[in-house]
Amino acid sequence: MGDTVGKSANGTATNSNDHLIHSEDPLHPANHICTLCAKFYTLGWVTGTGGGTSIRHGEHIYIAPSGVQKELMRPTDMFVMDFNTKEYLRRPDVHKPSACTPLFLAAFTRGAGCCIHTHSQWAVLVTLLVERDFGRDACFEIEEIEQIKGIPKGKGKLGNLGYYDRLKIPIIENTAHEEDLTGSLEKAMEKHPDTFAVLVRRHGIYVWGDNVHKAKTQCESLDYIFQLAVEMKKLGLPWTT
Amino acid sequence: MGDTVGKSANGTATNSNDHLIHSEDPLHPANHICTLCAKFYTLGWVTGTGGGTSIRHGEHIYIAPSGVQKELMRPTDMFVMDFNTKEYLRRPDVHKPSACTPLFLAAFTRGAGCCIHTHSQWAVLVTLLVERDFGRDACFEIEEIEQIKGIPKGKGKLGNLGYYDRLKIPIIENTAHEEDLTGSLEKAMEKHPDTFAVLVRRHGIYVWGDNVHKAKTQCESLDYIFQLAVEMKKLGLPWTT
Amino acid sequence: MGDTVGKSANGTATNSNDHLIHSEDPLHPANHICTLCAKFYTLGWVTGTGGGTSIRHGEHIYIAPSGVQKELMRPTDMFVMDFNTKEYLRRPDVHKPSACTPLFLAAFTRGAGCCIHTHSQWAVLVTLLVERDFGRDACFEIEEIEQIKGIPKGKGKLGNLGYYDRLKIPIIENTAHEEDLTGSLEKAMEKHPDTFAVLVRRHGIYVWGDNVHKAKTQCESLDYIFQLAVEMKKLGLPWTT
Amino acid sequence: MGDTVGKSANGTATNSNDHLIHSEDPLHPANHICTLCAKFYTLGWVTGTGGGTSIRHGEHIYIAPSGVQKELMRPTDMFVMDFNTKEYLRRPDVHKPSACTPLFLAAFTRGAGCCIHTHSQWAVLVTLLVERDFGRDACFEIEEIEQIKGIPKGKGKLGNLGYYDRLKIPIIENTAHEEDLTGSLEKAMEKHPDTFAVLVRRHGIYVWGDNVHKAKTQCESLDYIFQLAVEMKKLGLPWTT
Numbered sequence: 001m002g003d004t005v006g007k008s009a010n011g012t013a014t015n016s017n018d019h020l021i022h023s024e025d026p027l028h029p030a031n032h033i034c035t036l037c038a039k040f041y042t043l044g045w046v047t048g049t050g051g052g053t054s055i056r057h058g059e060h061i062y063i064a065p066s067g068v069q070k071e072l073m074r075p076t077d078m079f080v081m082d083f084n085t086k087e088y089l090r091r092p093d094v095h096k097p098s099a100c101t102p103l104f105l106a107a108f109t110r111g112a113g114c115c116i117h118t119h120s121q122w123a124v125l126v127t128l129l130v131e132r133d134f135g136r137d138a139c140f141e142i143e144e145i146e147q148i149k150g151i152p153k154g155k156g157k158l159g160n161l162g163y164y165d166r167l168k169i170p171i172i173e174n175t176a177h178e179e180d181l182t183g184s185l186e187k188a189m190e191k192h193p194d195t196f197a198v199l200v201r202r203h204g205i206y207v208w209g210d211n212v213h214k215a216k217t218q219c220e221s222l223d224y225i226f227q228l229a230v231e232m233k234k235l236g237l238p239w240t241t
Numbered sequence: 242m243g244d245t246v247g248k249s250a251n252g253t254a255t256n257s258n259d260h261l262i263h264s265e266d267p268l269h270p271a272n273h274i275c276t277l278c279a280k281f282y283t284l285g286w287v288t289g290t291g292g293g294t295s296i297r298h299g300e301h302i303y304i305a306p307s308g309v310q311k312e313l314m315r316p317t318d319m320f321v322m323d324f325n326t327k328e329y330l331r332r333p334d335v336h337k338p339s340a341c342t343p344l345f346l347a348a349f350t351r352g353a354g355c356c357i358h359t360h361s362q363w364a365v366l367v368t369l370l371v372e373r374d375f376g377r378d379a380c381f382e383i384e385e386i387e388q389i390k391g392i393p394k395g396k397g398k399l400g401n402l403g404y405y406d407r408l409k410i411p412i413i414e415n416t417a418h419e420e421d422l423t424g425s426l427e428k429a430m431e432k433h434p435d436t437f438a439v440l441v442r443r444h445g446i447y448v449w450g451d452n453v454h455k456a457k458t459q460c461e462s463l464d465y466i467f468q469l470a471v472e473m474k475k476l477g478l479p480w481t482t
Numbered sequence: 483m484g485d486t487v488g489k490s491a492n493g494t495a496t497n498s499n500d501h502l503i504h505s506e507d508p509l510h511p512a513n514h515i516c517t518l519c520a521k522f523y524t525l526g527w528v529t530g531t532g533g534g535t536s537i538r539h540g541e542h543i544y545i546a547p548s549g550v551q552k553e554l555m556r557p558t559d560m561f562v563m564d565f566n567t568k569e570y571l572r573r574p575d576v577h578k579p580s581a582c583t584p585l586f587l588a589a590f591t592r593g594a595g596c597c598i599h600t601h602s603q604w605a606v607l608v609t610l611l612v613e614r615d616f617g618r619d620a621c622f623e624i625e626e627i628e629q630i631k632g633i634p635k636g637k638g639k640l641g642n643l644g645y646y647d648r649l650k651i652p653i654i655e656n657t658a659h660e661e662d663l664t665g666s667l668e669k670a671m672e673k674h675p676d677t678f679a680v681l682v683r684r685h686g687i688y689v690w691g692d693n694v695h696k697a698k699t700q701c702e703s704l705d706y707i708f709q710l711a712v713e714m715k716k717l718g719l720p721w722t723t
Numbered sequence: 724m725g726d727t728v729g730k731s732a733n734g735t736a737t738n739s740n741d742h743l744i745h746s747e748d749p750l751h752p753a754n755h756i757c758t759l760c761a762k763f764y765t766l767g768w769v770t771g772t773g774g775g776t777s778i779r780h781g782e783h784i785y786i787a788p789s790g791v792q793k794e795l796m797r798p799t800d801m802f803v804m805d806f807n808t809k810e811y812l813r814r815p816d817v818h819k820p821s822a823c824t825p826l827f828l829a830a831f832t833r834g835a836g837c838c839i840h841t842h843s844q845w846a847v848l849v850t851l852l853v854e855r856d857f858g859r860d861a862c863f864e865i866e867e868i869e870q871i872k873g874i875p876k877g878k879g880k881l882g883n884l885g886y887y888d889r890l891k892i893p894i895i896e897n898t899a900h901e902e903d904l905t906g907s908l909e910k911a912m913e914k915h916p917d918t919f920a921v922l923v924r925r926h927g928i929y930v931w932g933d934n935v936h937k938a939k940t941q942c943e944s945l946d947y948i949f950q951l952a953v954e955m956k957k958l959g960l961p962w963t964t
Contacts, residue, residue, distance in 0.1 A: 048873040048944035069936065119870055121951050128960050146415060146444035147360055150289040163417050163443075174869060176886050202886075203869035213310065221289035228362050233958060235474055237369050387656060387685035388601055391530040404658050404684075454551065462530035469603050476715055478610050628897060628926035629842055632771040645899050645925075695792065703771035710844050717956055719851050 017090040020060065021075045029055040029062035030075035032212060036116075037064060041071035043223070045118035051204065052117045054104040055212060059083045061108060065095035083108065099178035100206075106186050107208035111155060114215035115208040122226035123205040127171050129233055131201065139168045139192075140199060142229055142239045150221030152214070154194025166240070167225065168192070171199040197222055258331040261301065262316045270296040270303035271316035273453060277357075278305060282312035284464070286359035292445065293358045295345040296453060300324045302349060306336035324349065340419035341447075347427050348449035352396060355456035356449040363467035368412050368442040370474055380409045380433075381440060383470055383480045391462030393455070395435025407481070408466065409433070412440040438463055499572040502542065503557045511537040511544035512557035514694060518598075519546060523553035525705070527600035533686065534599045536586040537694060541565045543590060547577035565590065581660035582688075588668050589690035593637060596697035597690040604708035609653050609683040611715055621650045621674075622681060624711055624721045632703030634696070636676025648722070649707065650674070653681040679704055740813040743783065744798045752778040752785035753798035755935060759839075760787060764794035766946070768841035774927065775840045777827040778935060782806045784831060788818035806831065822901035826929055829909050834878060835931035837938035842927040845949035850894050850924040852956055862891045862915075863922060865952055865962045873944030875937070877917025889963070890948065891915070894922040920945055 021030035033053050040046045040053070049070060054063045061081040064070065068077055079097055080090040086105070091097070098104075100117050107115040130140050142148070143166040151161050161167060170192045172184040181200060188198045196218055197207040207222060209215030229239055262271035274294050281287045281294070290311060295304045302322040305311065309318055320338055321331040327346070332338070339345075341358050348356040371381050383389070384407040392402050402408060411433045413425040422441060429439045437459055438448040448463060450456030470480055503512035515535050522528045522535070531552065536545045543563040546552065550559055561579055562572040568587070573579070580586075582599050589597040612622050624630070625648040633643050643649060652674045654666040663682060670680045678700050679689040689704060691697030711721055744753035756776050763769045763776070772793060777786045784804040787793065791800055802820055803813040809828070814820070821827075823840050830838040853863050865871070866889040874884050884890060893915045895907040904923060911921045919941055920930040930945060932938030952962055 044947075047947045048870060048940050050870060050873065050944070050947075067940075069940065119947070121947065121954065124868070124951060125954055125958065125960075128955070129958065132960065144415070144443050145365070146441070147289060147291060150291065163415060174867070174886060200869075202867050217289050217308075217310065221291070224285075224288045224291075224360070224362065228365060230954070230958070231362065231366055231471070232369065235366065235370065235471070237366075237373065385656070385684050386606070387682070388530060388532060391532065404656060458530050458551065462532070465526075465529045465532075465601070465603065469606060472603065472607055472712070473610070476607065476611065476712070478607075478614065626897070626925050627847070628923070629771060629773060632773065645897060699771050699792065703773070706767075706770045706773075706842070706844065710847060713844065713848055713953070714851070717848065717852065717953070719848075719855065 017080065018076075020080045020090050021062075021078050023075075027212075029057045029060075030078045030080075033062055033064050033078065034073045034075060036212070036216065037070040037073050040116070040118065043120075045116075045120050045219075045223070046070035047119065050119035052098050052100045052104075053115070054098075054100070054108075055114045056083065056108050056112065060089065061104070063098050063101055063104060065092065066098045067096060102179050102182040103185055103206055106182060106189065107206070110189060110208075111210070112208035112215070113211040115206065116215050116219045117204060117206050118219065118223070119204040120223050120226065122223055122230055123199055124202060125230045126226045127199050127201040127203075129230070130171060136173075139170050140226075140229070141166055141168050142225060143167065144241060145225060145228065147221050147224050147228075151218055152196060152209075155196075157194065168195070169197050169199050169205075169222070170195060171201055174201050174203045258321065259317075261321045261331050262303075262319050264316075268453075270298045270301075271319045271321075274303055274305050274319065275314045275316060277453070277457065278311040278314050281357070281359065284361075286357075286361050286460075286464070287311035288360065291360035293339045293341045293345075294356070295339075295341070295349075296355045297324065297349050297353065301330065302345070304339050304342055304345060306333065307339045308337060343420050343423040344426055344447055347423060347430065348447070351430060351449075352451070353449035353456070354452040356447060357456050357460045358445060358447050359460065359464070360445040361464050361467065363464055363471055364440055364446040365443060366471045367467045368440050368444075370471070371412060372442065377414075380411050381467075381470070382407055382409050383466060384408065385482060386466060386469065388462050388465050388469075392459055393437060393450075396437075398435065409436070410438050410440050410446075410463070411436060412442055415442050415444045499562065500558075502562045502572050503544075503560050505557075509694075511539045511542075512560045512562075515544055515546050515560065516555045516557060518694070518698065519552040519555050522598070522600065525602075527598075527602050527701075527705070528552035529601065532601040534580045534582045534586075535597070536580075536582070536590075537596045538565065538590050538594065542571065543586070545580050545583055545586060547574065548580045549578060584661050584664040585667055585688055588664060588671065589688070592671060592690075593692070594690035594697070595693040597688060598697050598701045599686060599688050600701065600705070601686040602705050602708065604705055604712055605681055605687040606684060607712045608708045609681050609685075611712070612653060613683065618655075621652050622708075622711070623648055623650050624707060625649065626723060627707060627710065629703050629706050629710075632706075633700055634678060634691075637678075639676070650677070651679050651681050651687075651704070652677060653683055656683050656685045740803065741799075743803045743813050744785075744801050746798075750935075752780045752783075753801045753803075756785055756787050756801065757796045757798060759935070759939065760793040760796050763839070763841065766843075768839075768843050768942075768946070769793035770842065773842035775821050775823045775827075776838070777821075777823070777831075778837045779806065779831050779835065783812065784827070786821050786824055786827060788815065789821045790819060823929075825902050825905040826908050829905060829912065830929070830931035833912060833931075834933070835938070836934040838929060838931040839938050839942045840927060840929050841942065841946070843946050843949065845946055845953055846922055846928040847925060848953045849949045850922050850926075852953070853894060854924065859896075862893050863949075863952070864889055864891050865948060866890065867964060868948060868951065870944050870947050870951075874941055875919060875932075878919075880917070891918070892920050892922050892928075892945070893918060894924055897924050897926045 049067050052064045061083050063079040081088050104115045126140050130138050148161050148167045170188040172188050175181050199205050207219040209218050290308050293305045302324050304320040322329050345356045367381050371379050389402050389408045411429040413429050416422050440446050448460040450459050531549050534546045543565050545561040563570050586597045608622050612620050630643050630649045652670040654670050657663050681687050689701040691700050768774050772790050775787045784806050786802040804811050827838045849863050853861050871884050871890045893911040895911050898904050922928050930942040932941050
């Protein structure tokens with residue numbers, strides 16, 4: 001590695017290490033995060049610079065920056081962090097790091113390869129409906145919907161949930177500052193060790209998976225289920241039998 | 242045919258026969274399934290790797306694999322089965338065959354040229370509304386909607402349903418494993434010999450047609466009708482007069 | 483004009499006159515109908531081969547055929563009719579002429595340059611809500627919505643409706659065969675000489691305008707208003723003050 | 724500047740000054756307004772030629788014309804006004820200036836760099852719900868929704884609203900002519916000096932920001948919040964705690 005990493009006084013890397021974000025491979029994390037975020041924009045998940053996506057690539061964590069239009073991102077917008085030292089290897093001068101970073105790291109620490117954060121309106125509505133109808137401590141629970149089979153049984157367990165399994169997604173309360181969610185997110189992960197997602201009340205959802213394919217598939221499946229659940233409520237149909 | 246089909250111990254073909262999936266023609270099944278699935282993704286029919294599509298091409302059955310992102314499929318992802326022997330002529334190593342395969346075959350056995358399986362939320366909601374309002378044995382029924390004219394009268398019958406004909410789509414109960422739907426799907430096909438579609442409760446729909454054009458058109462028309470029917474319920478409007 | 487028009491025994495032109503549909507100009511009717519229909523497909527107006535579009539170009543009427551996937555149309559799919567003789571100058575062998583043709587001609591006879599027919603679900607729902615809430619003879623009526631200003635005052639009248647004008651769109655009953663709508667469409671046009679659109683109960687809408695730009699703009703404005711009106715009903719908000 | 728600005732008798736510039744709208748830079752206002760409006764069309768904000776967008780570029784104001792299909796705009800369609808003299812430097816012969824112009828200028832006078840006007844159905848519905856439930860003088864108010872953090876605290880104030888801040892958007896009554904909104908828009912701006920948006924009853928919204936990025940982000944965030952608020956009403960969920 002011919003590049004030198006210049007460190008500033010506060011320990012963050014300066015804007016060299018551009019080789020980390022240049023690749024011809026569309027599946028390289030620096031490129032992949034851009035195409036994923038553009039797709040997520042059309043799904044309404046990252047409207048108004050909301051939401052974010054992060055990919056672990058060996059010991060490097062690639063993270064979309066804060067406050068950028070997610071459908072217009074380019075590889076040069078990307079932050080790259082060393083997973084072991086938690087120091088930035090690349091840090092674009094014009095951007096702020098994502099406040100989601102400690103939440104993404106919580107997922108990577110538990111073995112995830114990709115973590116997606118959306119502001120999906122269906123996720124937000126589901127957190128409000130659960131609070132009103134089942135109380136503040138309740139999880140979102142639904143059963144006997146085929147798409148549940150898109151969610152894995154749990155870390156280290158083989159295969160996905162079955163049609164007759166009940167899907168349970170924990171919900172944590174929102175905080176004034178996104179990084180302050182980290183503690184309760186980690187607690188929810190510990191209390192619900194099989195979950196690959198945590199809803200955040202009045203905010204959205206964090207979904208992670210072993211790799212990009214799994215995280216995206218699980219995020220899509222959950223969003224499908226949340227939208228269905230909201231429509232079911234409008235029609236007076238119960239979530240569980 | 243110069244290619245040799247290598248058979249593995251369990252009778253499945255190895256990954257040769259690539260000539261079956263290479264064509265410059267965008268309407269060749271290996272290409273066509275990819276463009277169809279990409280379109281179906283934007284319609285919300287195959288979210289989270291759900292759903293599937295299969296085309297019969299002479300004695301060859303082309304089938305989208307299980308568990309792939311349907312909007313990103315490539316011809317090389319395709320399974321090809323011999324319709325007579327039910328053996329795979331081509332089987333991509335990296336994928337699992339679709340659990341929908343026996344259901345697609347049930348349609349092809351009855352003369353279909355294409356079969357589409359979606360997880361459309363409108364289809365799922367309609368199965369729930371029918372169960373609640375008309376009972377578990379009821380079909381979805383609607384009448385006097387112009388789009389009904391997009392559905393053929395029945396196999397071997399000339400022309401499509403008329404505006405004053407009642408559209409009836411049978412509904413079967415979901416099972417833990419998709420392949421276990423085959424028996425009840427075939428029973429529904431026998432009990433309702435004129436239908437080109439069967440709804441699966443809490444799951445989605447199977448739609449087939451004489452060819453790709455007809456299967457897609459019928460699937461679109463039905464999905465339009467299901468969405469309309471759900472909106473009608475929200476507004477307190479009855480499905481039949 | 484070097485082409486010869488071969489006439490068949492029943493008076494229809496054979497498939498020559500291809501020069502009528504070949505043009506480099508994207509705004510030539512044969513090209514324009516294709517791009518318009520592809521856009522209308524994404525708006526949900528022509529799902530399942532439903533709906534249609536026709537443009538008058540001097541004495542030539544260009545008409546999208548029946549039963550084709552509207553988002554995939556090509557100039558070679560187009561029918562061309564002589565406005566004066568009502569004979570086809572070009573008639574693709576593989577397609578059937580649109581059953582909407584006499585309805586399009588009714589609009590062209592009254593001076594329209596373009597006529598659009600959609601199966602929009604919002605239009606269908608509005609016809610059902612008007613029937614239930616205001617009776618079978620009622621028009622759709624709404625007032626004090628800014629988008630009403632997208633609709634012209636009437637043929638031969640200068641300018642568009644104002645914000646305080648009440649928008650009135652007549653509704654005719656659907657018939658078993660689309661061409662049988664012609665009589666009641668013409669009656670509605672005579673009874674409501676200022677209208678540029680007629681709703682068809684449980685079916686959709688016909689919208690026309692002096693040219694493509696106006697017909698499309700009016701069709702979009704009306705569809706916006708119908709969707710808003712349906713949402714207003716769901717929320718218990720009245721259409722008129 | 725080699726071009727000469729020919730002035731017509733009534734003080735408007737003739738159609739020279741084309742250099743003002745020719746640039747290779749996709750972020751040049753003449754290009755940027757076109758790509759923005761095409762995106763806004765897909766979001767349902769500028770249906771039927773409704774809505775508009777304007778960018779301040781130094782002392783030049785770029786404005787999308789009235790009555791054009793917003794998804795098809797080209798740089799040559801653009802009006803350019805001198806901010807100081809309020810005279811048109813470029814005025815396309817075939818178009819009418821936007822009736823929104825004085826409203827855009829009201830925003831630019833208060834320091835905005837970009838102003839977006841949409842006819843979003845969610846905005847319109849919110850104005851109707853506020854009137855019915857909270858009275859004609861009420862603002863739209865919502866709290867404890869994460870996306871509120873996408874809206875700045877106010878002109879000259881550092882940073883954005885927090886999660887526990889209440890978002891308040893003033894609503895003005897619609898008028899017969901768009902330009903007549905200017906007075907009440909300016910009054911609302913004075914009464915609510917921190918707002919970056921004003922809703923117009925039964926019409927839509929004006930959103931502005933320091934630059935294009937901020938105006939677009941704020942407009943998206945607000946539209947997300949309005950859609951969520953409408954869905955909350957349908958589900959019986961309150962906007963404030």
